[in-house]
Amino acid sequence: MIALELTYRPFAPGWLIAVGAVVLVALCLFFVVRRPLERTAWLLRILMVAALVGILVRPGYGTVPAKAKTSDLEILVVVDRTTSMSALDWNGSEPRLNGVQADLKELTEEFPGARFSLVTFGAFVRTELPYSSDSQAFLAAAEVMTVEGAFDGEGSLVDMPLEVMTESLDGAKKRHPERKRLVVFATDGENTRDGAEQRSFDDIDDLVDGGIVLGYGTESGGKMPVDPEADIDSYIYDDATQQDALSKLDEPNLTKIAGEMGATYQHREAVGGLDKWADDVDQSFSNEDDEFATKNEVYWMFALGLFVLALIELALAWRGFHAARRELKQL
Known part of the structure; x- marks a missing residue:
């Protein structure tokens, strides 16, 4: 017995x-x-x-019997939620933020068992989720992300989250120096705040083992709804041109940021395609085939x-x- x-x-x-x-x-x-x-x-x-x-x-x-995977990766995901991320030029005519959410879902599939942290920025920077191996919690946090209101900010500045990124990655390095750290930076690269000069992301390079900058938008630009949740076709107006305002992808800036962080740059236009970058990431698993x-x-x-x-x-x-x-x- x-x-x-x-x-x-x-x-x-x-x-x-x-x-x-x-x-x-x-x-x-x-x-x-x-x-x-x-x-x-x-x-x-x-x-x-x-x-x-x-x-x-x-x-x-x-x-x-049960199986579990524990990855040695810690991935800091930083998402731009300024108004320009509502521009309708991803995958044809969908909001850019939809593309971000689709890509984050793909990331969790490519890196099972990794610890993800989610930071968003707009008029202010906010840590939506600290490092966690709970991919469902990460996806839930990503799913409820929204762009800030059309009149909430004072113009966008891509380096807004720089201090939080540095603190997060430095803290992760001190807590678990044996783990690899990646940074995923999702934005359109636009700086629209008057008189502001973008700072360098060089310090991030010393804290990560790699990463990727995901660029959203098009060179021709996309219109931005006044209220992305409303069914009415009403767009932000540009008084200077007396036409609907257009948000345009700043690819040179994104390439520059990727170079400073020691990361890869990839223009995101539709679902899928992150697997090629993910395959090049060196990761290892513990207890991959053990029974718990x-x-x-x-x-x-x-x-x-x-x-x-x-x-x-x-x-x-x-x-x-x-x-x-x-x-x-x-x-």
């Missing part, structure tokens, strides 16, 4: 579960003593507390028990309600 080892993977700290359980049971016992007519209901609630504890401690037993012990969780049994007890509680309450109504009618 094979003995099964019980395991526990609680949803909350053990001390918190214990304190909560003691308080709730003590409260129920108090009412068991003080309200004899409701003793059955309060004893039932003690059982409900026990079932809830069973759920929270998350018990399990045995093992099932994955517990057979049984907390669902306690959840089912709690559901049944809740139904009984509801039935008792309903019966008490009808009894009270009958007594009122007899008055």
